[in-house]
Amino acid sequence: MASRKPVGVDGPLFKQALLGSLNWLSANHEEVNRLNVFPVPDGDTGTNMLLTLQSAVEDIKGSNAAEVSKIAKLASHGSLMGARGNSGVILSQIFRGFARAVEGKSSLTPRELAVAFEEAANAAYRAVNKPTEGTILTVAREAGRSAAAAAGDDDATVASVIAAAAAGARAAVLKTPSQLQILRDAGVVDAGGFGLQIILEGMLKTIEQAESAVLATAVPAKPKAAQVAVDLPEGGWGYCSEFRIEGKDLDLERIRTEIESLGNSVLVVG
């Protein structure tokens, strides 16, 4: 097993991919916040998406399920319960659609993964009467389409499908200002869509690392591993730690300043 390239997405790989998404979003959520002008310009999209994803990952951290369906179901439940803000609620629907699409499956082929991405976007669309184009919804749909196109290739792999989804998301994000006037006026791309792009890129990084790690054991010194390392944010991947402070009359601002000095992406909620 360890000497072969991952051919399908099973529970542990999907879990790892989501942890990668969380790390990458955690490193970039401030940038997402800065872009937030729609529907209400309150600059919290990145934080909301991060908290929602954290809640999704919280539930899967303790699970060693071998089936991708079980991990997806836990993520769906976790993101539902912890959904924050509009983008968070939409993200929870994306996870819900994904979980439904992979129900009963222990591992996903590249083709099945692409179908799940598409179904995730469909589920997100179904929960709104008048979908606004140029938002996270559009980005989710384009990511799904592009994953499906890549899965049609004979030599499609899990990595190539996720890479296509991330590339599709990136292209869709760049197009959002042409679809939504308010973004054009503010001179930004859509925040939620960009957040989704980061989530997919985080997955891709993890899968590429997993593949190159496997390759490294089979074919030593594969240059691809070095290139992946270059893409890492300053300070490397680091750790994601969460804790809870309980008590009366806690000074939120003071806690925030003190904790901020300890890490490079700190989030204090109270």
Place this chain on the structure above:
Amino acid sequence: MASKTPTALGRAQRWGRIEVFPSAVAAIAGHAATSCYGVSGMAARGLRDGVAELLRRESVDRGVEVVEVEGGLSIDIYVIVRYGMRISEVAHNLQETVKFEVERAVNVPVVEVNVNVQGVKEERR
């Protein structure tokens, strides 16, 4: 529905008065609400035979009640949300969106937005 005394919604201008009726505000709030993620539609105030009635698009303002209070407007909104969502968060997003859209349209502060979730609708598959 029209207010007679000059209030938050009516202002004397140099060339005459401008008055926005609460029913107009209700329409703005209704349209903002129905475009919110997770909202299935507006509901008629009160239940008919214990069942929430989903309003058609033309009559969305029937699910909104706008009252002028001290300092601005108080808006009560009656909705049906979609199944499978964290209702508290959808309602919270709804409050923010309605407040933002109404304030932007009529330039009167919205003091409160009370959300009444009258029902939950299963999505079509």
